[in-house]
Amino acid sequence: MARIGRAIVRVPKKIKKGDVFKVQMVITHPMETGRRKDRHGKTIPAHYITKVEFFFNDKKVTTLHTGPAISKNPYFAVMMKATESGKLTIKYEDNKGGKWEKSVPVKVS
Amino acid sequence: MKEKKYLVGIIAGGSFLVAAVTAQEQTPSHLQELLELGMHPGHAYVDEGRELFNTMKGPNGKTCASCHGEDGSKNLEGAYARMPRYYTDIGKVADLDLRILSCMTQYMGFDPKDKKFRKEFDKWSGKYRVPLATFVASLSNGMEINVQIDDPQEEEMYKKGEKLWFMRVGARDFSCGICHSVLAGKRIRLQGLPDPVKAKVYTHWPAYRFGNDRMWTMEDRVRSCFRAYFLFEKKWNEKSDWVKKPPPYSDWVIALELYMKHAANGGVIEVPGLLR
Amino acid sequence: MISRRDLLKTASAGALALLMAPALIGSSFSRDMTLEEALKEHLGATLSDLTQSDKVRIKAPTIAESGANVPVQISADVPVEEVEALYIFADANFNPWVTTVELSPMNGEVFFATRIKLAKTSVVRAIIKMKDGTLLATSKEIKVTVGGCG
Numbered sequence: 281m282a283r284i285g286r287a288i289v290r291v292p293k294k295i296k297k298g299d300v301f302k303v304q305m306v307i308t309h310p311m312e313t314g315r316r317k318d319r320h321g322k323t324i325p326a327h328y329i330t331k332v333e334f335f336f337n338d339k340k341v342t343t344l345h346t347g348p349a350i351s352k353n354p355y356f357a358v359m360m361k362a363t364e365s366g367k368l369t370i371k372y373e374d375n376k377g378g379k380w381e382k383s384v385p386v387k388v389s
Numbered sequence: 390m391k392e393k394k395y396l397v398g399i400i401a402g403g404s405f406l407v408a409a410v411t412a413q414e415q416t417p418s419h420l421q422e423l424l425e426l427g428m429h430p431g432h433a434y435v436d437e438g439r440e441l442f443n444t445m446k447g448p449n450g451k452t453c454a455s456c457h458g459e460d461g462s463k464n465l466e467g468a469y470a471r472m473p474r475y476y477t478d479i480g481k482v483a484d485l486d487l488r489i490l491s492c493m494t495q496y497m498g499f500d501p502k503d504k505k506f507r508k509e510f511d512k513w514s515g516k517y518r519v520p521l522a523t524f525v526a527s528l529s530n531g532m533e534i535n536v537q538i539d540d541p542q543e544e545e546m547y548k549k550g551e552k553l554w555f556m557r558v559g560a561r562d563f564s565c566g567i568c569h570s571v572l573a574g575k576r577i578r579l580q581g582l583p584d585p586v587k588a589k590v591y592t593h594w595p596a597y598r599f600g601n602d603r604m605w606t607m608e609d610r611v612r613s614c615f616r617a618y619f620l621f622e623k624k625w626n627e628k629s630d631w632v633k634k635p636p637p638y639s640d641w642v643i644a645l646e647l648y649m650k651h652a653a654n655g656g657v658i659e660v661p662g663l664l665r
Numbered sequence: 666m667i668s669r670r671d672l673l674k675t676a677s678a679g680a681l682a683l684l685m686a687p688a689l690i691g692s693s694f695s696r697d698m699t700l701e702e703a704l705k706e707h708l709g710a711t712l713s714d715l716t717q718s719d720k721v722r723i724k725a726p727t728i729a730e731s732g733a734n735v736p737v738q739i740s741a742d743v744p745v746e747e748v749e750a751l752y753i754f755a756d757a758n759f760n761p762w763v764t765t766v767e768l769s770p771m772n773g774e775v776f777f778a779t780r781i782k783l784a785k786t787s788v789v790r791a792i793i794k795m796k797d798g799t800l801l802a803t804s805k806e807i808k809v810t811v812g813g814c815g
Contacts, residue, residue: 288436290428300773304428308437313782315759336771343767349758351734351780352602353430358766361773419726422736426778579730579810599734665730 284309287382289370295388297363303334304357305382307372313348329374332356336386337366362388423599424663431523431597431661434604438524441517447497453521456496461528469529470658473647475540482546484646485522486515486608487638493517511637513613514603522606523595526660534592534658536651543647549640550648554586565614565645580665589653593662600665607649611635611642703754703761708792710800715792718801723791725807732783732809739791741775741801749794751777757787783809 286308292301307329314326332344342358360368369383423429439460442453457465473484479491490510494501501507509516538547555566568577573584583590595606605613616634635641704710724738739751745768753763766777775793783789786808793801 283437286433286437288428288433302776304426304778306428306430306433308430308433311782313759339771341769341771345765345767347760347762347764349755349760349763349782351782353433355426355428355430355736355778355780357426357428357738357776357778358768359772359774359776361771419728419730419735422724422726423734423780426736426738426780579728600731602733 285372285374285378285380287370287372287380289368289382289384291360291368291384291386293387295362295386297388298361299388300359300361302357303360303368304355305370306353306355307332308353309374311348311350311352311354327374327376329354329372332370332372334358334360335369335371336360336362337364338369362386364388420663420665429597429599429661429663430602431595431604431663434520434523434595434597434661435527438520438522438527441520442524445517447493447499449498451497453492453497461525465525466528467532469526470532470535471537473546473643473650474536475542482540482542482643482647484608484638484643485525486518486606487643489518489521489525490638513609519595519604519606519609523604523661526595526658529658530660532658534589534650534653534656536647536654538647538651546640546644546647547651550644550646553641553645554648585649586652589656591650591653592656592658593660593664595660596662596664598664604661607646608637608642611645612637615641698760698762700754700756700761707752707762707765708794708800715790715800715802718793718803721791721793721801721803723789723803723805725789725805727806728808728810729783730810732785734780735783735789735807735809736778736780737789737791738778739776741791741793743775743793743795743801745772745775746770747796748775749796751775752790752792752794753777753779753781754790754792755781755783755787756790758782758784783807785809 287305289303289305291303295301309329310327311329312324312327314323316324318324326348328348329346329350332346333340334342341360344356346354365388366386367383368386369381371379371381373379442457442461443459444452444454446452453461457463469485472488473482475482476488476491478495479487483491490501493499493510499506510518538544553565554570555564557564557567568582569584570586573582573587575582585591591607594610595604597604612634698706701711704712708714720742722740724740725735729735737753739753741748741751748768751766751768754761755763763781764777764779768775781789786806788804788806790802790804795801
């Protein structure tokens with residue numbers, strides 16, 4: 281599959297001050313439950329995203345606690361309200377010590 | 390009165406039939422609800438492909454962007470809309486997957502005879518092939534498919550595709566056409582059978598198939614049909630009854646792709662697709 | 666001299682024991698948990714503590730062609746400032762807890778969408794934990810079937 285831990289984030293291009301808008305993301309990650317066996321009968325170890333944190337201009341907006349019941353290559357969407365332009369930073373980690381970060385600009389007019 | 394009883398019976402039976410028919414028409418909306426989310430893992434493959442395109446250096450130090458410009462801005466927009474087609478530098482009709490392989494071996498220094506490289510590249514969910522194909526295909530988004538058949542090799546390949554579409558093979562005597570033309574519109578379990586020829590299904594390929602959480606190109610799809618459906622029963626003789634997966638980029642695959650894509654001419658490309 | 670029959674018997678018993686081993690060891694995610702246990706662990710509550718509410722909505726397909734990718738969109742008509750967190754549970758999963766979403770006033774609305782895995786046909790629950798401790802909940806049964814060929 282694609283590189284593990286790659287995130288793509290979408291925010292609307294035109295946001296008016298005070299609008300509530302949707303933030304969507306997809307992370308490439310196997311989200312293994314630890315219950316599956318490979319074709320040789322060996323159990324595939326659990327490997328899944330445990331936490332996703334959304335920050336806007338360094339202020340925490342949302343924390344997701346996740347487990348292997350989330351689908352492979354997870355999709356997450358939350359709503360957000362912004363009164364100023366800035367930077368949306370998303371920090372995410374998995375149970376094997378993987379830690380990543382992705383930032384996108386948010387333009388508010 | 391007896392007549393009244395029959396009338397009631399007919400009305401009851403009739404309404405039952407109507408309910409059964411309309412229930413069948415309400416196709417499950419699982420795929421629709423997934424599409425409604427607006428974003429799916431296929432889009433991550435476009436991103437992966439873009440990164441490889443711009444930054445992955447071949448053994449001779451070139452990246453795809455070295456010739457095709459950053460993000461494919463030099464001459465790649467709309468290229469996918471015209472494939473498969475004859476390429477003079479390859480000497481045959483090539484689809485997107487073969488075109489990428491040829492570019493990597495002829496211009497980036499990758500060794501076409503390196504078994505390890507070929508195994509990684511050709512396999513299902515191929516390491517460079519799938520993300521690069523997804524990215525390059527996305528450069529034709531919004532454009533109409535426009536496959537032209539002018540070269541004699543293209544004509545020959547197209548005729549092959551037409552013939553292969555209905556050619557019955559294997560111990561089950563299946564052909565593409567049986568499920569995807571004759572029985573198109575009906576269901577296998579919960580899934581409707583699409584007709585790629587009439588419904589211009591190729592506009593949504595390469596696609597992310599959520600049934601197995603993988604990104605597929607049409608090469609993968611055609612080859613897997615042979616492997617999965619045409620096929621395999623343990624009691625049958627593997628050598629004589631089982632249709633093997635055609636080799637990657639072989640005439641079997643490219644001919645069928647050309648046939649299906651030409652049928653989709655005029656359809657607007659929208660990749661990456663999302664399918665079961 | 667051990668007979669072939671006895672050898673086969675002990676060998677198959679041994680193999681069976683080895684196969685069972687992962688189920689006996691394993692992390693908490695490989696242990697079967699009931700809904701009550703999952704609610705206790707994440708909410709410190711029981712099913713009877715949940716208040717069924719029309720203000721919470723689950724948008725998800727009634728029938729899923731594949732249990733591995735079920736889209737769910739949760740929303741609630743309550744001010745986000747009064748909400749502590751949003752929870753999703755799937756009754757029939759090995760571990761019914763799916764996810765916990767800690768919202769803040771900057772979210773603007775109570776909303777969360779994702780794709781989840783359902784081991785089999787299951788009731789899916791969305792629970793909104795209010796700051797005053799109330800648990801507003803709604804549920805929907807999602808049937809899991811198999812789609813198509815291959």
